[in-house]
């Protein structure tokens with residue numbers, strides 16, 4: 001069942017829309033959770049977000065995707081968007097005046113309560129709690145950098161937070177944006193058919209998920225743990241919990257310590 005506002009219902013949406021057509025402005029979705037992507041490569045969207053659950057949710061109007069093509073705000077005949085770094089050095093930097101124009105245009109089309117985030121290896125590390133927080137906002141404006149990144153003055157002027165996908169350097173922010181949007185959109189009401197799967201999956205209770213099995217009962221001489229075939233729901237839940245704890249303790253001591261500390265705080 002969908003918790004989405006009624007005005008976003010399927011009847012209002014043409015069912016035959018193709019992935020990129022899903023992204024054009026649709027006034028009927030004015031209140032749907034909105035992702036705006038400022039990018040030099042709008043053709044990279046919706047990308048994988050147009051597939052499977054996120055794609056179906058886009059089609060159903062549970063969220064909307066709006067690309068802001070940075071090139072259109074560029075300078076001069078060639079629509080230049082970048083220039084050499086002040087102080088010298090390799091590469092190019094995205095110009096503040098160009099990004100400023102793109103943002104002014106973008107922000108007119110989204111709730112002022114939607115944060116603006118710059119995808120950047122220097123930012124706070126994206127995780128499930130950031131995804132949860134974003135899913136509670138009206139949407140987000142994501143700035144995808146390229147080259148050596150964005151002029152600092154844009155970040156200072158608009159008070160833009162930086163967010164990182166991890167400790168590695170990508171060529172541009174588009175892949176990071178898609179990963180973050182995938183993690184966020186699946187938390188929006190009505191996107192996942194079975195809400196229980198959110199409650200049990202990795203990170204939802206501060207633990208990694210237990211191992212999963214399915215048929216056949218035996219494969220390559222390996223059997224499904226008998227408790228999972230026992231039909232005893234209490235025993236199954238106990239086994240899953242013990243496995244989740246064991247895996248978290250072994251693989252992620254940081255998560256395990258936080259989990260234990262939170263438990264201690266509760267008692």
Ligand SMILES: C[S@@+](CC[C@H](N)C(=O)[O-])C[C@H]1O[C@@H](n2cnc3c(N)ncnc32)[C@H](O)[C@@H]1O
Pocket residue numbers: 118119120121122143144145146147148149150163164165166167168169170171172173174176
């Ligand atoms: C080549 S990178 C620039 C890296 C920058 N010169 C630095 O050393 O921090 C170009 C763009 O890719 C994006 N990007 C790269 N790595 C990222 C990461 N780990 N998380 C999010 N975005 C990233 C950012 O938008 C960045 O502006």
